[in-house]
Amino acid sequence: VIGDSLLMAAINWHSVFFFLFAAIACFFGAAVLFSANVVRMAFYLVISLAATSGLFFLAGSEFLGAMQIMIYVGGTLVLLIFGVMLTAQEAFVNMKTRGGEWVLGLIVGASLLLLLVSTAANVRAWREPHPELVKYKQSVDKAEDDARDAISYEERQAAWDGVHQPEFKPHERTTAQMGFAFTGVRVDSEEAANATLRRGQSGYLLAFQAVGMHLLIVLVGAAYLSRTKRFGAARARAVSTYQERSRTRGKLVSAWIVIGIVLNLVLAVATIAGQASFQEDYPELLIDPPSWLFPVVSLLFLANVLLLAVVWGWQRWGIIALWIIPIAQATLLATNGLDPRVAAGLAVALLIPVAVLTALVSIGRPTAWSQMD
Amino acid sequence: MNPFTEPITVSHYLVVGAVLFVLGVLCMATKRNALGVLMGIELVLNGANVNFIAFGSDYLREVNLGIDGQLMALFVIVLAAAEAAVALAIALNFYNNHTTIDVDQADDLKG
Numbered sequence: 001v002i003g004d005s006l007l008m009a010a011i012n013w014h015s016v017f018f019f020l021f022a023a024i025a026c027f028f029g030a031a032v033l034f035s036a037n038v039v040r041m042a043f044y045l046v047i048s049l050a051a052t053s054g055l056f057f058l059a060g061s062e063f064l065g066a067m068q069i070m071i072y073v074g075g076t077l078v079l080l081i082f083g084v085m086l087t088a089q090e091a092f093v094n095m096k097t098r099g100g101e102w103v104l105g106l107i108v109g110a111s112l113l114l115l116l117v118s119t120a121a122n123v124r125a126w127r128e129p130h131p132e133l134v135k136y137k138q139s140v141d142k143a144e145d146d147a148r149d150a151i152s153y154e155e156r157q158a159a160w161d162g163v164h165q166p167e168f169k170p171h172e173r174t175t176a177q178m179g180f181a182f183t184g185v186r187v188d189s190e191e192a193a194n195a196t197l198r199r200g201q202s203g204y205l206l207a208f209q210a211v212g213m214h215l216l217i218v219l220v221g222a223a224y225l226s227r228t229k230r231f232g233a234a235r236a237r238a239v240s241t242y243q244e245r246s247r248t249r250g251k252l253v254s255a256w257i258v259i260g261i262v263l264n265l266v267l268a269v270a271t272i273a274g275q276a277s278f279q280e281d282y283p284e285l286l287i288d289p290p291s292w293l294f295p296v297v298s299l300l301f302l303a304n305v306l307l308l309a310v311v312w313g314w315q316r317w318g319i320i321a322l323w324i325i326p327i328a329q330a331t332l333l334a335t336n337g338l339d340p341r342v343a344a345g346l347a348v349a350l351l352i353p354v355a356v357l358t359a360l361v362s363i364g365r366p367t368a369w370s371q372m373d
Numbered sequence: 374m375n376p377f378t379e380p381i382t383v384s385h386y387l388v389v390g391a392v393l394f395v396l397g398v399l400c401m402a403t404k405r406n407a408l409g410v411l412m413g414i415e416l417v418l419n420g421a422n423v424n425f426i427a428f429g430s431d432y433l434r435e436v437n438l439g440i441d442g443q444l445m446a447l448f449v450i451v452l453a454a455a456e457a458a459v460a461l462a463i464a465l466n467f468y469n470n471h472t473t474i475d476v477d478q479a480d481d482l483k484g
Contacts, residue, residue: 059430120387133380225462
């Protein structure tokens with residue numbers, strides 16, 4: 001019978017809730033990163049931190065889960081939102097990150113993530129579940145098989161009754177144990193087998209005192225640092241100079257970028273369309289090119305279009321990338337069967353318009369180049 | 374293999390911690406708003422806390438850190454709160470003096 005409530009018994013609800021909370025925490029963590037509005041970022045951070053406290057509860061740290069919500073969500077976040085309120089100016093609420101920084105940041109972040117995740121997933125001691133949970137899983141699998149073969153309801157019930165109930169180390173009063181540890185008594189390890197270790201575990205009294213002093217000094221310091229001062233006129237002047245400056249682009253530059261976009265689109269299409277006739281007319285110039293060659297060159301022309309759009313959006317790295325692409329195209333063609341002299345000629349022919357663009361952004365007053373990010 | 378029927382391991386928690394850590398680092402690196410950088414730091418510390426909790430959990434490994442893991446995480450939370458207070462005070466002070474919280478404008482010490 002499908003829709004049997006017993007089928008649900010095979011689901012490990014601990015895992016389901018783990019994935020739920022983990023997904024919420026990571027998704028809203030990413031939302032903090034990709035949002036440009038400070039107020040929204042603070043709100044996404046609240047959700048991410050609250051979901052993390054759910055993970056703490058699932059791992060059996062009730063006290064920490066509660067502290068996470070009270071201190072982080074209730075305290076730190078309110079502090080941050082006060083910060084937003086005290087510094088709120090139109091120009092600062094929405095602060096965009098530059099395109100080039102995104103590219104660089106995402107590359108660095110992806111490699112760091114790859115490194116960390118591959119480490120976390122490849123240590124055997126961390127990858128193996130608790131032995132009791134392994135036993136539980138095996139008995140559930142067995143009960144599932146038995147229940148499938150069972151004829152009567154009673155037999156099925158009996159199969160599920162045989163499921164191994166996982167037994168963990170007695171997990172009680174961890175909060176009280178933590179409180180004792182702060183006062184210097186480790187009640188959780190009084191029965192440690194090793195007598196020397198037992199004596200050495202003297203708790204966290206010193207650290208507790210140090211943190212207490214630290215908090216006191218921090219609060220005094222914070223109050224001292226953030227005392228108000230008034231600079232009425234100076235502030236207004238500085239804010240007005242900070243406001244998004246208006247940028248002017250010469251007509252020639254604008255026209256050249258538009259021409260470049262059109263030309264590159266034409267070239268991208270022509271590369272694909274003219275492939276067959278070129279190979280027919282000049283078989284000696286291009287010796288058995290791989291099938292991906294022309295589509296890739298065409299795609300690079302399309303990349304040029306994107307880069308021109310980037311230059312239009314006042315990004316300097318667009319111009320630098322525009323210099324690199326023709327060289328890449330020529331190198332690709334030369335290494336895949338095109339006569340090197342033809343490739344060199346092509347590179348020069350494609351670089352001349354880029355050089356003209358570079359020259360155009362460097363003339364005029366103020367130059368377009370100096371206004372770019 | 375149905376992930377919903379498999380038990381959770383320390384690795385699962387470490388992956389979540391790694392994701393939060395990387396998101397926080399990227400936040401610190403790319404945000405121009407000083408408050409955004411602060412939020413990135415909170416995310417990084419939170420990622421570290423997830424790891425502490427995972428290694429201290431009785432339900433994930435038989436041999437674990439026990440309450441030491443939780444105590445460390447508690448210290449991290451307390452220090453994060455203190456750090457947020459000071460960093461916010463610095464941001465406010467910077468705002469008072471420079472009338473901006475764009476960290477790119479904080480180049481007075483540039484040689």
